[in-house]
Amino acid sequence: MTGFFTLILRPFENGYGTAGIVFISILTGAVMLFLFKLTSNQEAMKVVKTKISAYFLEMRLYKEDISAVVGSQKSILVANMQYMKLALIPAAVMIVPVILIMIQLNLRYSQAGLQPGDTALVKVKVEEEVDVIREGITLNVGSGLEKASPAVRIPSLGEADWKIRLTEAGIHDLTLKSASGDVVLPVFGNEKLVPVFSIFKKGSISESIFNPGAKRIPDAMQIASVEIRYPSMDFNWGLFRLSWLWSFLIISMAFGFILKFIFKVE
Amino acid sequence: MPQILKRKIPSLKVLAALAAAAILLPSVAHAYIGPGAGFAFLTSFLVLFATFFLAFIFFLTWPIRFAIKKIKHRGKGIKSDVDRVIVVGFDGLDPDILEDLMSKQKLPNIAGLIERGSFKRMRSTCPPISPVAWSSFSTGVNPGKHNIFDFLAPERETYLSKLSSADIRPPTRWLPLGKYRLPLNKPSYRPLRKSKPFWTVLSENEIFSSVIRVPITFPPDEFGGVLLSSLCVPDLRGTQGSFSYFTTDEVAIGNFTGGFAYGLKSRNGAFEGEITGPENIMVKGSPALKLAFKIVPDEDGKTAGLTIGKETVRLEPGTHSPWVTLEFSPGLGIKVRGICRFILKSLKPHVELYATPINIDPEKPAMPISHPFYYSVYLSKLIGPYATLGLAEDTWALNERIIDESQFLEQAFLINEERERMLFNELDKVKKGAVVCVFDITDRVQHMLWRYIDPEHPANRDMETELHKNAIEELYQKADDIVGRVLSYVGDRTVLVVMSDHGFKSFRRGVNLNSWLKKEGYLFLESGDEGGEWFEGVDWTRTKAYALGLGGVFINVKGRESKGIVDPADVPNLVMELKDLLNGLEDDKTGETAIKTAYDAKEVYSGPYVVEGPDLIIGYNAGHRASWDGVTGKVTGEVFTDNTRAWSGDHCIDPECVPAVLISNRKITADNPSIQDVAPSILRLFGVGVPPYMDGKAVIE
Known part of the structure; x- marks a missing residue:
């Protein structure tokens, strides 16, 4: 599809x-x-x-x-x-x-892909009853991206957040490392109108329907979801x-x- | 292709997930299910909104409208113990047949009604013809006041005939537009029936009426009620009903009385033809509009598909198709719609197809056939397409043997079913006011099948005489069934009137009055012994009198007729002279009295329109009637001829021979009521004063 x-x-x-x-x-x-x-x-x-x-x-x-x-x-x-x-x-x-x-x-x-200079929030949620501090999640960005803020870990929410900035147009990799494994996810900074995957989860039927084609988080990892918040897109109809x-x-x-x-x- | 799509997914889980999707997607998307179903739900919502809005407006304004009504009619003192008057008219219901069948316990509902109320033989009009009689019924006056003396009236300038009840004229101002011309004014539809029908008088007193198919209501009256026009509503071609007959048999192609025959072309196993529609008045020369159709026989060799435009209907042999919509295109995007039914008569050896006259489509009427104009639209939407032609049952097609008696009966009963649905819908809706409905089937079937109950009828020669022997009896039982169903609507405050406009008798012998006038030296031909239709060949410079229509003789008066020769001062003597000669005229072949009474119009009519009518009205004896040729002004060598047509029963004779029927659940006070008494009776039942110009008297208590 x-x-x-x-x-x-x-x-x-x-x-x-x-x-x-x-x-x-x-x-x-x-x-x-x-x-x-x-x-x-x-x-x-x-x-x-x-x-x-x-x-x-x-x-x-x-x-x-x-x-x-x-x-x-x-x-x-x-x-x-x-x-x-x-x-x-x-x-x-x-x-x-x-x-x-x-x-x-x-x-x-x-959602629109990021433009050079744009920042985006990366929200990582761990599985229930997993301690986000102990999981030791780290974020590495490849070329074209840079971290715009240090990690903020909120144990009560099971969440770790970063802010990233696009420095160069294109689709770039963002690597998440944790005690339970690693995953590489795409960050969309291209000018073309292509599917922009903003939420990544483990493979499931509902995911394959609602988020088709998105990269999956390996089942072995203790991370439940990763969300990259892109700016919303709308259409200009003149008035x-x-x-x-x-x-x-x-x-x-x-x-x-x-x-x-x-x-x-x- | 993404890897996920390559996986095998259990279908039930997928469906469950998709079902859940409607809940999980954003709120706006919940409502979105594509334009098709989206429109369906949107429409439903709009309908609900409109309904509640209209209900709100209605209930909000009702007290105001009620108060205005009360103030407007303050002091009129309308007091009545009647909420509703139902008039069920059966055209041509004959008292002799009625009494005979009641004595055999075959009409239990009518007998029961008479037992509760009254039954009288009712005097019809002179002549006892439907347009004349129903006009007197609706107005309560004699023909001298309502101006309807026959179906036809003479055009004094040309001696041609014109329709007596309506004057239809095309637009008079045009804007040329290339090959087209655009009308700048509307066509004119002028009623020729004068005086005021009782439903208009009721309306002036804020009493609602539903009037369904009462003859001579075209063009429709404007009043506070609803009305569907009847007799004299033309077909889409502007005639009073012209059927079409299509055939591959070239020998049969020609013109019939009341219809036309056309050829069919064979092409690749199919048969192609053209339906002739109305004249295209938007093009100079007004050529007739045509609509192509194709008949494709099925493999069984009995049935066929008929394709007209984008519509295809299945044709079963010998039976009527459903109504088919015909859409003619005169140009500039304008459409004119009609409806007709078809009968596939045969596929071998010749393909033969019958089409009823093209009725005006009630859903998109080409001319005003109801009041308000959207009443016909409403009925069409409610009950489906229905016959709108004045004389909807195709008597001419049976007369010309294009259809047989079984097919004619089928057609008549199909139309009757439509009428019943209209009546009972009105009875459901109108709880206060008058509901008037006339059923024509009783008239048409008796006209066309009378020979079955008259073994001596000339039309039986070499014809089958058994198949429909009980048709008229069954017809009366059908009428009884309708009365039975209507009785379930009749309570203490409802008056039911069951009536006819005239009775019926056999029509065995025709009398050509024009031939008689020639024989007696009152009418002359320019040469020879026979003339043509519409007085072709008549020498008006010597002719003193002529006959036109079903019962009228006209004096060729100087100053009135364009070629008149009789001095107005001599008219009374000439009328007296003709009257004496015609009274008791004997059929030279059978020795029977052919004419019972010739009436002087001045003696039987009164009112401002007497001058418009005939000078003498011929009261034929039972068994005789104006001959087919004589009606159309054709002079022939013979005065008396056998009537061998299927049209074997008639009522255009002396009114004393064909009294009508008046039955009510209330007491009828007069012993010998007249059809003119019905309108005043209805007015009095509602507590409305009877206008002094009315000739009739209130006779129902």
Whole structure:
């Protein structure tokens, strides 16, 4: 999945993040709409929608009669429930690809890589009941990075924190050494829009879904997670700036709405 | 590819993890499930919001509207013990047949209603024709006041006929735009029925009415209620109903009365044709709009697929398809929509396809067919597409033997089902006010299948006479069933009126009055013994009288008709002379009395529009009626002819021969009520004063 997204977003890697989010939103809108058409009972949805509009007209036609109006409102609510019920099955089916897509977009567009001179917080959490002092965790940075602050160890939280600074663009290594083992993790300081992995954990099913392609912490190590806090990224739309999520929601919904008429989707 | 993706992951765990994802992802993403389902839930939310908002507005404003209503009608003193009046009209329900079937205990619901209330034979109008009679029903006045004397009225300038009830004219101002022209004003739809229907009077007293398919309500009246138009609503082509017949048999291609035949082209195992739609008034010359279709026979050789535009319907042999939407494109992105049903008549040796007249699509009506205009849209959304044509049952197709009796009955009952759903929907909605619904099926089926109950009928010659022998009896039982269902809506404060506009009799022999007038020296042809339709070949410089429509004779009056020769002062004497000759006229072949009474219009009508009607109204005796040729102004060599058409029953005869039916759960006080009495009766039941111009009297207590 990550490879596939890397492939289709490659043309937008070099500073065309906005175009990339527009492209992927339109594509997602079209695919999701098509999937919705395939997985939903369009005929039944059309019937229910038509009935709902009939009941609205009914409220207008018999507006002088309270019982008729109340009856129409009741009919609208019942039909609306039927409509929602009809939308539930396709929604359940579509939630899977939608989440997978959003995970991929989150990797690429939620955080920006560091720029030379930027600092980032590195937070290392040890496993429960492991003493962070005894574990003796140390951080070594390779070329292109430097430590911006000494280690701060908080035993009550099982946490050790450092501040690092990017000195040179590119993907650089950061090595964590502890009593239970070593791990080398990437720090993203490149200008390209590639997946920015900010959280590293041990291998698990949920990790493989939510953080696909991220380097794993060896199982033997007593470290539970490592987080590198990158600056958040948003998109400039002229008059306002929006996060990738809102941009994606709005664009995909807007194009979905247009395509709805072309694809004749209820 | 990342290493993690190469691992084998148990699918259940993956699904469980994905399900958990909805909870774990950021809050905005929780709601996001793609545009399709997203729109579905968004729409649901908007619907809920709109419903509650409208409910809020409704309940907030209701006391204000109620107070305004009370203040507005202060002092009018409307007091009534009736909440609702339900009028169920069965066009052509005959009292003789009704009594016969009741005596055989075959109509339990109607018999039960009569036992609780009353039943009277009711006087119809002169002539007892649906447009005339239903107009008197709705207005409470005689034809001299409502201006409807027949289906057709003469155009005095040209001697051609025009529709008596509505005047439809295209836009008059245009903006040229290349090959197109854009209308700058709207088409005009002018009702020709005068006077005021009782639902308008009720509306003026803030009483709501639902009026469904009462004849002569096109264009629809504007009043405080809902109305769906009926008789005289045209089809999309602007005619009163033209069917289409498509065939590969070139011999059968031509024109029929009430329809057209078209060729089908064979191509790669499929058959292609074009449906002719309305004239494209946006293009100079107004060429007819066409819609291509394709019939692809299935492998079984019996069924086929019919593709029109993007829609494909399955056609079963000999039976009606569902309604199919036809979308014509006159240009500039404008669409005109109609609906029709198809019957696949045969695939071998010739492909034959019947299409009903193209009804105006009620969901997107091309002209006003309801009040308010969105009432037809509402009904269409609620019950699906339905017949909108005035004379929706295709009697001409059966007359021309394009469809058979079974198919005609199927069509009539399909339309009746739609009507029933409309009526019972209104009964569910309208708890206070008038609900009026007219069922046409009783009229149409008796017209077309009467020969089955009349063994001596000329139309039975060489025809099958057994298959539908019980059709009329079953029809009355259907009416009884409807009455039974309506009775479940009738409480102490509801008055139910079950009625018809006229009865029915056999139509065995036709009388061509124009031929008779020629024979007697009142009408002359320019040459020869026979003329054409619409008085083709008539010498107006010598003609003193002519007959047009189902019961009218007109004097060719100087100053009124464009080529009139009879001095207005001589008209009364000429009318008297013709009346004497026509009264008791005998059929020269059978010896039967063909004409019972010829009525002087001045004696039977009163009011400002008497001058618009015929000078004489012919009351044919039972068994006779105006001949098919005579109705359209064609002079033939014979005065009396056998009627061999499927249209074998009729009522356009002397009103005394075809009384109507009036039944109510309340007492009917008059022994011999008239159809004009129904409107005043309904007004009085609601406590509304009967306007003095009404000719009828309140007869239901």
